[in-house]
Amino acid sequence: MKKFMDWMSEKFAPKINKFARNPWISSIQEAILAAMPLILIGSFVTLFNIIGEYVSWFPDLSLISNFSFGLLSLCLAYQIPFILMEKKKHRKTAKQAGMAGLSLFLLLIYPMAGDIAGYAAEDDSFTGTEGLTIFLGRLGTEGMLAAILGGLLVGFIMNLFAKHTFFKEDTAMPDFITVWFDTLIPMLLIILIGWIFTFQMEISLFTIINKIFEPFIAVGQSFWGFVLFNFLAFTFLYSFGISTWVLYPVMAAIIFPAIGDNSVAAPGSELFIHTGETVNLFLIGGGGTTLALNIMMLRAKSKRLKVVGRSCIVPSVFNINEPVVFGAPIAFNPILMVPMWIVGLLGPAITYLSMSLGLVPIPTQVFNFWYLPSPIVGYMVTKSFAGVLLVLIIFALSCIIYYPFLKVYDRQEYAKEQESLKKKAV
Amino acid sequence: MKNVLLVCGTGASSGFMAKNIRKAAKDIGKEVSVKARSDSELDEYIEEIDLLLVGPHLKYMLDDLKKAAEPYNVPVQIISEEAYGSLNGAAVLEQIEKIIEL
Numbered sequence: 001m002k003k004f005m006d007w008m009s010e011k012f013a014p015k016i017n018k019f020a021r022n023p024w025i026s027s028i029q030e031a032i033l034a035a036m037p038l039i040l041i042g043s044f045v046t047l048f049n050i051i052g053e054y055v056s057w058f059p060d061l062s063l064i065s066n067f068s069f070g071l072l073s074l075c076l077a078y079q080i081p082f083i084l085m086e087k088k089k090h091r092k093t094a095k096q097a098g099m100a101g102l103s104l105f106l107l108l109i110y111p112m113a114g115d116i117a118g119y120a121a122e123d124d125s126f127t128g129t130e131g132l133t134i135f136l137g138r139l140g141t142e143g144m145l146a147a148i149l150g151g152l153l154v155g156f157i158m159n160l161f162a163k164h165t166f167f168k169e170d171t172a173m174p175d176f177i178t179v180w181f182d183t184l185i186p187m188l189l190i191i192l193i194g195w196i197f198t199f200q201m202e203i204s205l206f207t208i209i210n211k212i213f214e215p216f217i218a219v220g221q222s223f224w225g226f227v228l229f230n231f232l233a234f235t236f237l238y239s240f241g242i243s244t245w246v247l248y249p250v251m252a253a254i255i256f257p258a259i260g261d262n263s264v265a266a267p268g269s270e271l272f273i274h275t276g277e278t279v280n281l282f283l284i285g286g287g288g289t290t291l292a293l294n295i296m297m298l299r300a301k302s303k304r305l306k307v308v309g310r311s312c313i314v315p316s317v318f319n320i321n322e323p324v325v326f327g328a329p330i331a332f333n334p335i336l337m338v339p340m341w342i343v344g345l346l347g348p349a350i351t352y353l354s355m356s357l358g359l360v361p362i363p364t365q366v367f368n369f370w371y372l373p374s375p376i377v378g379y380m381v382t383k384s385f386a387g388v389l390l391v392l393i394i395f396a397l398s399c400i401i402y403y404p405f406l407k408v409y410d411r412q413e414y415a416k417e418q419e420s421l422k423k424k425a426v
Numbered sequence: 427m428k429n430v431l432l433v434c435g436t437g438a439s440s441g442f443m444a445k446n447i448r449k450a451a452k453d454i455g456k457e458v459s460v461k462a463r464s465d466s467e468l469d470e471y472i473e474e475i476d477l478l479l480v481g482p483h484l485k486y487m488l489d490d491l492k493k494a495a496e497p498y499n500v501p502v503q504i505i506s507e508e509a510y511g512s513l514n515g516a517a518v519l520e521q522i523e524k525i526i527e528l
Contacts, residue, residue: 017486030466033436086469243483245435311513315442322439326482327511371438 009332013240020246023087027155028148028249031079035072039368042069046365047380066136069366072256073143077105080151081158088155090162096183097158100190101151107194108146109138110204138206141260144253145209154190161186213253220254221274223356227348229254230279234287235344241331243322244287255279262364273355276370277363277381282347282394284374286321288340289347291374292398294324296406302413318371328409335412339405343398350394360386427457428526429474432505433465433491434481443481443505446515447522456519456528468494477526478502479518482510501525 019025045065052058081097090097112133135142167178197203219225233247258272265271285291294316297309305328312324330336354360363381370377378391430447434440440462447460463471465487468478478500480491485504492502503525509517522528 014486020486021490033464033466036436238483241483241485243435243486308512311446312511315439315513318438320438320442322434322481322483323442323511323513325511326507327513329507329511331483331507 005332005334008240013242016237016242016246020243023084024152024155025249027080027083027087028076028151028252029245030083031076031151032248032252034079034083035075036368038068038072038075039366041065042366043368045069046367047369049365050380050383065366066140070136070140072140073147074102074105074139076144076147077101077151080148081154084152084155085158085162088159088162090159092179093158093162093183096179096187097154100158100187101154103187103191104150104154104194105143105147106134107191107198108150108205108209109134109143110198110206113199137260137264141256141258143206144257144260145213146206148249148253149209157186157190158183217254217257221258221272223349223352226274226352227345229274230282230348231341231344234279234283235340238287238325239331239337239340241326251276259363259366262362263366265364271362271364273352273362275363277365277367277377278351278355279348280319280370280374280377280381281360281387281390282351283319283370284347284391284395284398285316286319286325287344288321288325288330289343289394289398290321290324290330290340290402291316291319292395293328293330293336293339293402293406294321296399296403297324297328300406300410300413302410302417304417305410305413317373319374320371333409335405335409336402339402343401346397346401347394350397351390354386354390360384360390427459428476428528429459429471430461430477430479430522430526431468431471431475432460432462432479432481433468434462434484435464437462437464437467439510440481442513443510443515443518446513447518448515450515450519451528453516454519458519458522458528465491472498472500475500477522479522480504482507 042065045061045068048061052060078098078101081101082094085091085094085097113131138146161182165178165182167173167181171178194205197205220229229251233251234244237246238244254274255276259275259277262271262275282289285294294309294313297305298313300306300309308324308327312321312327315321315323325331328336330340351360355362361382361384365381367377367381369380372380374391374395375388378387379385381387432440432444444460444462448458451458451460461471465480465484468491472495478491478495480488480502482504488502488504495502503521505518506521508514509521
């Protein structure tokens with residue numbers, strides 16, 4: 001066991017961390033974080049639309065969601081190249097990279113140029129003139145993969161050209177001209193790529209990208225994919241001190257399109273279980289379902305565990321548990337890592353099964369307020385008390401599993417405390 | 427007044443830590459501005475801060491954060507796991523005072 005622990009902390013964890021530090025990966029994560037307000041506005045719409053179910057005159061706020069959460073991929077298309085350029089220390093041309101990202105993205109999602117049933121500017125009426133037809137959903141979660149891959153491609157090309165300027169160091173040209181030309185070529189190249197595929201060859205890169213990732217998404221949506229991925233991200237790696245944000249780009253590519261598709265799915269069609277909203281049902285107290293542990297720590301025998309429990313209980317109620325994971329500690333502490341792993345496997349397993357068996361409704365609306373107490377989230381994302389019941393059952397299970405291990409650890413800590421007290425007394 | 431920035435993943439867990447540090451400072455009559463943000467927002471604050479503190483679960487980012495902070499002469503340190511684990515504001519305040527004068 002010790003050998004494995006050492007291997008994890010000395011060889012494996014640093015490798016994972018290096019992966020997370022990689023600018024290509026971290027710019028995706030940061031871009032999504034920057035777009036978080038949009039995701040939260042969508043969540044607010046879900047919240048307020050509940051009022052609409054009880055109060056008949058309350059307006060349908062869904063369109064607000066379309067122009068916030070529904071523009072997620074469009075925003076990522078700008079942000080990813082922008083952030084990438086900043087990380088690669090080419091801040092001068094970050095904005096241009098963002099704009100190129102927007103152009104490429106709009107080309108990637110395969111718009112169709114044609115007549116829209118007519119708009120005339122003079123009298124603000126519709127008569128029949130040129131327009132562009134875009135699938136609205138692709139500006140949002142449907143276009144996520146296209147936005148990420150397109151964004152990385154733009155970043156790659158812009159970065160390449162930024163390193164090799166067309167002008168000599170001591171050029172007589174003023175800076176803004178050199179910047180214009182140094183960005184002109186790569187931007188034109190990027191737009192040409194999109195144009196050739198979309199309008200000249202009429203190949204929908206959007207369809208190709210999504211087809212390539214279909215098997216990967218299918219795995220992510222399968223039972224084992226769901227359980228093992230969430231176990232890895234929220235429990236296993238976390239227990240070795242690796243932040244749950246490390247796998248976020250991969251997670252995002254699975255969960256956001258899933259909830260997006262669920263929200264427009266025809267009634268009766270099969271829904272995607274693996275959404276961020278689903279995952280929040282078993283992350284009671286945070287990754288590793290630690291709320292139960294934190295509550296039990298309040299009545300610990302050892303002083304240290306009681307103090308840590310008390311300090312961390314408020315964040316834990318709001319599903320923020322870095323303090324308790326590092327404080328108990330759970331991380332690198334085999335006695336508490338084992339129950340965390342058990343719960344980390346059972347939680348997602350029970351959640352998935354309850355949904356695939358139709359016992360709990362699958363979430364259909366974005367609701368990313370993961371830091372609300374879990375029973376509330378349980379109702380909000382499933383719009384039924386079955387969700388609350390699921391949360392309570394998983395919570396009860398986590399109590400049962402953590403209890404014996406905590407008892408052992410507490411006894412150990414208490415004995416240590418008594419020892420040092422005796423030593424001081426001598 | 428000195429400015430300290432705490433970073434973690436979203437700024438959520440470090441938010442609780444920041445609150446406790448501010449309280450500990452108030453308790454001993456010291457003035458210090460402590461903000462908690464996501465590490466992705468570092469660029470917006472790097473020019474105005476005197477010290478950058480990082481949550482222990484972001485240890486892997488330490489080198490990158492140090493590189494980012496160097497041109498601005500901002501020291502970067504990891505908050506100890508014990509202090510973070512018990513959200514001990516006083517302990518982190520001590521850590522802060524060892525690096526910058528309050």
